[in-house]
Amino acid sequence: MLAENRAVLLSGPDVGPLEQEYVLAALRSGWIAPAGPDLDLFEREIADRTGVPHAVAVTSGTAALHLALLGVGAGPGDVVVVPTLTFVATANAVVYTGATPVFADCDPATGNLDPGLLDELLGELSAEGTPVRAVLTVDLYGSCADYERILPICERYGVPVVEDAAESLGATRGSRAAGSFGRAAALSFNGNKIMTTSGGGMLLTRDGDLAVRARYLAGQARLPVEHYEHSEIGYNYRLSNVLAALGRAQLLRLDEMIEKRRRVRDVYAKVFAHVDGVTLPGGDDPAANCWLTAVVADPGRTGWHVRDLAAHLAAGGVETRPIFKPMHLQPVFAGARTALSGAAEHLFRNGLVLPSGSALTDSEVQRVHDAIAEFVEDHR
Known part of the structure; x- marks a missing residue:
């Protein structure tokens, strides 16, 4: 990489x-x-x-x-x-x-x-x-x-x-x-x-x-x-x-910064477009500001877990983060009343947030793209 x-x-x-x-x-x-x-x-x-x-x-x-x-x-x-x-x-x-x-x-x-x-x-x-x-x-x-x-x-x-x-x-x-x-x-x-x-x-x-x-x-x-x-x-x-x-x-500068983030999301959408089992939550919303772009991978279909992708990116100096851990799983809110379907837990366990900032340079975006493409190819 x-x-x-x-x-x-x-x-x-x-x-x-x-x-x-x-x-x-x-x-x-x-x-x-x-x-x-x-x-x-x-x-x-x-x-x-x-x-x-x-x-x-x-x-x-x-x-x-x-x-x-x-x-x-x-x-x-x-x-x-x-x-x-x-x-x-x-x-x-x-x-x-x-x-x-x-x-x-x-x-x-x-x-x-x-x-x-x-x-x-x-x-x-x-x-x-x-x-x-x-x-x-x-x-x-x-x-x-x-x-x-x-x-x-x-x-x-x-x-x-x-x-x-x-x-x-x-x-x-x-x-x-x-x-x-x-x-x-x-x-x-x-x-x-x-x-x-x-x-x-x-x-x-x-x-x-x-x-x-x-x-x-x-x-x-x-x-x-x-x-x-x-x-x-x-x-x-x-x-x-x-x-x-x-x-x-x-x-x-807000509109300019939003447009940059949307272009970054498009890069991720294209690199994962042909990977079975990967989705972008909210990725089909053209009116989103694309503050952060996340991917969700079904390991039963991809053959890999998002933790594997995170480790691969971290080895190259690329920061990622899991999707938010649900509040009902947080120790501080243990015992709180809930209405659950399992969706939030699924996103937390299988989701990863990727670099999305408008301050990213073109070379940095390309660097992340290439690292993801390399990972996907290695796990094809």
């Missing part, structure tokens, strides 16, 4: 001269603290991009989820339905409110929440009289969940949707943008996301009162008086003006 000195990363940050220009301008402006014109503009520009009227910039996608759940009233004694196939932050935000996560399985073809299982679960919880405060959806790896089915189900049971769009900024479903489907939504600008502010996130909502409440809680719940006055617990969640400036520059 051809090896190079530099490791090929899964999804490294993609920043350059434009980002440097915006951050330097923010520093020179004197607006260093968590307030300033770039912060206001960043919120407005993200709101415009997603078609949602209210946006609140915060320190992380997790903070945005926490505030969104508080905004729909989640608290002790409540249940929130959460996809089991997700990053732990989705479930952690539920616990922050005092509510209890109940985990539901995924569609095996996409990894997103299974609408049929959701319908059954909400029916069971309703019949028991269990208060369901929200359904948390996750747009896994940049492909929007099946909102055409999920939203009517939730509406029938009178349960609001909170959209974890941490991975899907720039994706669409139908005529709507990711982040626009729920009563509230959360974006993430972590260092490995589709665009980054180093760390950061955004709460989106059409509910003006929810946005006002979130902004207030994110600023330590300080009351509008001359001295520091607080009548309830708040949080130190506001994004800084300097990081917002970085986000504004990234947003200008």
Whole structure:
């Protein structure tokens, strides 16, 4: 296998001269603290991009989820339905409110929440009289969940949707943008996301009162008086003006970065096109932002396991990662209530996430391609 000195990363940050220009301008402006014109503009520009009227910039996608759940009233004694196939932050935000996560399985073809299982679960919880405060959806790896089915189900049971769009900024479903489907939504600008502010996130909502409440809680719940006055617990969640400036520059390049990731997905789709037993979850979604591309291999048909492919790539300095370990298998959530089909466990045990970042050079993409082609040929 051809090896190079530099490791090929899964999804490294993609920043350059434009980002440097915006951050330097923010520093020179004197607006260093968590307030300033770039912060206001960043919120407005993200709101415009997603078609949602209210946006609140915060320190992380997790903070945005926490505030969104508080905004729909989640608290002790409540249940929130959460996809089991997700990053732990989705479930952690539920616990922050005092509510209890109940985990539901995924569609095996996409990894997103299974609408049929959701319908059954909400029916069971309703019949028991269990208060369901929200359904948390996750747009896994940049492909929007099946909102055409999920939203009517939730509406029938009178349960609001909170959209974890941490991975899907720039994706669409139908005529709507990711982040626009729920009563509230959360974006993430972590260092490995589709665009980054180093760390950061955004709460989106059409509910003006929810946005006002979130902004207030994110600023330590300080009351509008001359001295520091607080009548309830708040949080130190506001994004800084300097990081917002970085986000504004990234947003200008978002479409370009998405297009690069889509080209990387196409490379993987072609190299595996004639390999029996290999699929790309959500790979037929043309509106996905392709934040990360995963492959799932059935070892009974391929003759090899994804762990074998991961080891082969690692030997050449190529980073990979298993698909998320389901929440119901995590020790911290042992004993949680679940509605399972086995789909999430299958994806975890047989799935592998490949380098997908827009910062990948053409030679790095070719290097990964050649390593995969070599592996496939050796195991034909």
